[in-house]
Amino acid sequence: MAETLSGTAVPSTTVIQAPPLRRMLALVILMAIGSINYVDRQLLSLLIEPIRQDIPLSDTAFGLLTGLCFALFYASMGVPVAMMADRINRVRLVAVACTMWSVCTGFCGFAQNFWQLALARFGVGIGEAGGTAPSLSILSDYFTPEQRPAVIGLYTVNGPIGVFIGISLGGFIAAHYGWRMAFFAVAFLGVALAPILWLLVREPMRGATEKSTAQQVSEPAPSLISTIRIFLKLPTLRFLLPASGLLAFVSYGLLNWIPAYLMREADMQLSELSLWFGPAAGICMGLGIWSGGAIVNIGAKKSLTAYAWAPAASVIIGIPFLIAAMFMPGWQLSLALLLVPMVCIVMYVAPALALTQNLAPLRARATATALLLLSFNLVGIGGGPLMIGIFSDMFTAMGAEHSLRWALLSTIPISLVAMALYIMMARTITQDHATRAAETPA
Structure with missing residues (x-):
């Protein structure tokens, strides 16, 4: 199989992998880029309370800035950028995108009001649209389908690493x-x-990294409409989109507001937040994302339903600890109990991404991933932080004490709906993999 300048290849009936050093170098550098992606995305959430002292803004305004203002541009650009990635050099695309979102993050430091912060966040969202989907497409051509759940789980640890760097540094x-x-x-x-x-x-x-025919490799990347039809055709992906989107709603909402909760209602200082919450959040979320991929990697050898049961089980495990954490006196006990939910709320990520890679056509992986991320972003990033901010202001207006506590707990029913969708998805996964295999020439 000979490589061309555009990254396409002469087809082969055997799997060809790059040398181990080249594969690991790609994984490590893409993880580092992804970590910076997450730092730039999450830094504003960490700094809500310090910024509030300089630029007076409501919780709803911060919900817009940390969620919807970012998500609208991130999501709207995600699909067209992913379609570019299915057609051009993906490595250079990610490098250019990284430069753009980093420069726009720097612009946040110059902001004097809501609209200046919002414009900078728009730029961060547009730039970060060129990060995850193209990176996953690159890794899928470096690692075989059997290796992908664990590799994608390892790659997506960039989120916790980014949280650790963002909060601690x-x-x-x-x-x-x-x-x-x-x-x-x-x-x-x-x-x-x-x-x-x-x-x-x-x-x-x-x-x-997989057997391919001349037709598969040489055919042009499918259109956006054709790729969308994949999600309409396979029941597994029809369940996966809303289920993972709702868990993203909960995970992004909690991640964006837990630092403010600990500082505002549990009397945690910013220096204590960077010293204790940063490492705790990074380690727990890293463990959750990695273990989500690793558990599915092991469980799928016996049954593909592991892709559904792992995230469903994580919901049931995390909810009691979240409830208990919200009623503990002092930040120390609250943070200790929050360790479990911070592991559980991200266990869905690697299975969802790996499942999409496995069920998507060869020439549409980046676009298919972008469609999944569209659900993550519009529903998750766009809705989760904003809903919690609105609920917090609403409870405050009603005269309720500890309004942010009740806003955070309002995410629990959403988690339960997502769990039900994953349980329904478990009934379709095996058949849809068989359908996808039957469509792939041997």
């Missing part, structure tokens, strides 16, 4: 040098990483 910088300097520092990291990706990671051959 960003919190430290904000506490000592001001919140504006925190934005400038993380922007510099992204601008520095982009050329490293461009120079050191090679664009892999499309379809190199």
